[in-house]
Amino acid sequence: MNKVFLNLGKQPLANSFLKNVDKNTLRNEFFYNLKICFNTKNYLVSIKKPVNPKKQYTDKYAHRASESKTMKLAFKNIAKKLFKRFRPKKIMEIGSNDGVFLKNFKKKSVIAIEPCKNLAKITKRLFRTYDKFWNLKLSDKLIKEKRGEIDLIFSANTISHIPDLKETFRGIYNILSKDGVIVIEDPSLLKVIQNNSYDQFYDEHVYVFSTISINNIIREFGLRLFDIEHLSTHGGSNRYYICKEEGKYKNTLRLKKAIKKEIYFKLHKIETYLKFSKRVNLSKKRLLTLMKRLKTKNKKIISYGATYKSTTVFNYCKINSKIIDYVTDTTLNKQGKFTPGTHIKIISPNVGINNQVDYAFLGAWNFKKEIFRKERNFLVRGGRFITHVPKVKILNK
Ligand code: TMP
Numbered sequence: 001m002n003k004v005f006l007n008l009g010k011q012p013l014a015n016s017f018l019k020n021v022d023k024n025t026l027r028n029e030f031f032y033n034l035k036i037c038f039n040t041k042n043y044l045v046s047i048k049k050p051v052n053p054k055k056q057y058t059d060k061y062a063h064r065a066s067e068s069k070t071m072k073l074a075f076k077n078i079a080k081k082l083f084k085r086f087r088p089k090k091i092m093e094i095g096s097n098d099g100v101f102l103k104n105f106k107k108k109s110v111i112a113i114e115p116c117k118n119l120a121k122i123t124k125r126l127f128r129t130y131d132k133f134w135n136l137k138l139s140d141k142l143i144k145e146k147r148g149e150i151d152l153i154f155s156a157n158t159i160s161h162i163p164d165l166k167e168t169f170r171g172i173y174n175i176l177s178k179d180g181v182i183v184i185e186d187p188s189l190l191k192v193i194q195n196n197s198y199d200q201f202y203d204e205h206v207y208v209f210s211t212i213s214i215n216n217i218i219r220e221f222g223l224r225l226f227d228i229e230h231l232s233t234h235g236g237s238n239r240y241y242i243c244k245e246e247g248k249y250k251n252t253l254r255l256k257k258a259i260k261k262e263i264y265f266k267l268h269k270i271e272t273y274l275k276f277s278k279r280v281n282l283s284k285k286r287l288l289t290l291m292k293r294l295k296t297k298n299k300k301i302i303s304y305g306a307t308y309k310s311t312t313v314f315n316y317c318k319i320n321s322k323i324i325d326y327v328t329d330t331t332l333n334k335q336g337k338f339t340p341g342t343h344i345k346i347i348s349p350n351v352g353i354n355n356q357v358d359y360a361f362l363g364a365w366n367f368k369k370e371i372f373r374k375e376r377n378f379l380v381r382g383g384r385f386i387t388h389v390p391k392v393k394i395l396n397k
Contacts, residue, residue, distance in 0.1 A: 001040050004048055005273035006198065006280060008034040008316045012340035013051065014202035014308035015062055019336075021343045030055070031341065034312070036201055038273045042216040045189055045273070050163040050206040053115070053133060061116035062333050065097040070370070072100055074233060075156075079104035086181055088151035094134045094168075095158025099123040111147060113138070134162065139171035149177040156185040157234065160207045169221035173244065181249070182223070182242045189213070190262055191236025193272065195390045197365075198280040198316075199309035200235065210267045211258045214240050227252045235309075235366035235389070284317045286392035291323050294359060302357050303327040304371060304385070305364025306334045306346045313363070313388065314342040321345070324361065328352035353378055359394070362387045372397070 011034040018025055035048040065071055079101055082088070089109060093102050096112035098119050103126065112129040114120040120131035128147075132138050142148055153172060162168050172182055189210040192200045200208055207213075215225045226249040227241035238258075243249045266272040294301060303310060306329040313319070320342045327339055328349040335348050353360075353375065360378070362368060362385050372379065379385075385395040 002037040002046075002048070003040060003270055003273075004035050004037045005270065006036040006201070006277045008036070008198065008201060008312060010034075010341075011203065011312060011315045013056060014204060014311040014340065015056070016340045017062065017306065017334055017337040017346065018340065018343065019338075021338050026343075029341070032203065034201060034203070034316075038270055039213075040270060042213055043210060043268050044207060044213040044217060045210070046207045047201070047203070047205070051203045053161070053163065056161075056204060057115045057133070059117040061119060062331075063097070064119070065100040067331065070367075071233070075101040076104055078154075078239075082152060082154065082183060086152055088181075090147075090150045090177070091152045091154065092150045092175070094153065094155040095161070096120075096123055096129070099126055101154060101156065102127060111142070111150070134171055135164070135167040136171045136174060139174040142175055148175050149180075150175050151177050151180045153180070153182040155182070157187075157237075159184050160186040160209055161204045163206050165207075165217060166221075169218055169223060173221050173223060176244060178244065178246075179248045180243065181247075184214075184240045184242065185231065185233070185237055186240075187234050188230070188236045188238045189267060190265060193265065193267070193276050195235065196276070196279050196283055197235055197309075197389050198276075198283070199312040199388075202308050202312045204308065209238070209240075210262050211238060211240070211255070212262050212267060214242075215259065218242055219245075224251075225255065226250065228255045228258045230258075233366075283388050283392055287313075287317055287386075287388050288319070290386065290392055290394075291319065291361075295323060299358040300325055300356050301359045301361065301386070302352060303344070303361040303363045304349075304375075305329055305362070305367070306331070306337075306339060307363045309365075310361075310363030311340050311342075314339060314344070318342075326352055327363065328360075355381065357383055359384050359386050361385070362389075362395075365389045 010031045037048045092111040094113045096114045102110045107127045110127050112123045113134050115133045117131050120129045123129045187200050189208045222245050224245050229239040231237040303324050306327045321344045326345045334346050
């Protein structure tokens, strides 16, 4: 049974940065209710009423995985590692973005699935790409075209975005070779609970998976979780290794440990989520109190990184341009636009990080180390960061 434990209120699409804030644009801005629930049977945490994916993954999708050096290197490394471990002949990626992962394999051995047409267009030039949503029907089509029997399916930060898990996993089972492996990377629920990082909940994260929920769900579709790795990406993620129930892989010790740890932290109990919800509420109050106190002292506050996560924070906490002067972001595509729902101007850090700034809210808290290294001058001259993860705090190191 699904029980709602957290209400993050009316939210816009996290990635719907606005070109302008005229009346007409604002009248048409789309909002939905972001309520999060827990399934007491299979332990799955999900958005109560997900947004229709056709509204989200359009031909204007902004995120390009290759833009981050950290992510580019991470994908290169995992591609190498997976190739060495499984020696796959046929590889498919669900949610291939701009091909940052698949580029590391022989072009003829890969198939890309990417519903955002602007992104699919990039990889079509390089290898076989289907600009479609992943489902059972598409897996049937591939099998008919003699492109079935896939040895390795990879999907990073995508499976958690697809509302229909039944279609997803039935399609995967259908197309996977006998000893094929599917590798899924997604944010870790345990990390969200431990870090109080409620901003991992936004429209695209329909699910925030735990090991125990993945383990339960895939069983229904003849699949088995046999290994796991913990990653530092996106504020803490898990990489799940899955095969067919009868596949040749043995369950690893580290998988058993991960499951034990989640049970220890009670990820299978509704009480855990109700307590989390209280902490989230407190975090909102503390962040607002802190920022308002700084404003009464005439301090200038900006935000660092126009992230999807900060869309949730700003809209939930009702933080707008009365509190935050502007947001800085290195992405050219975001500069000059306005944040979804709260309409704060986004500018380049070259202009925005200047001597007038007293405080910068860490919208991109998951890149804290990188940012602190880069902004040493800001810190040395007395500039301070504000974070809400794991607690609302002013940071100078
Ligand atoms: P994401 O966490 O939603 O993927 O986005 C991170 C955003 O933060 C992305 O738009 C780039 C921005 N960013 C900066 O502006 N400066 C930085 O130093 C880093 C690491 C990220």
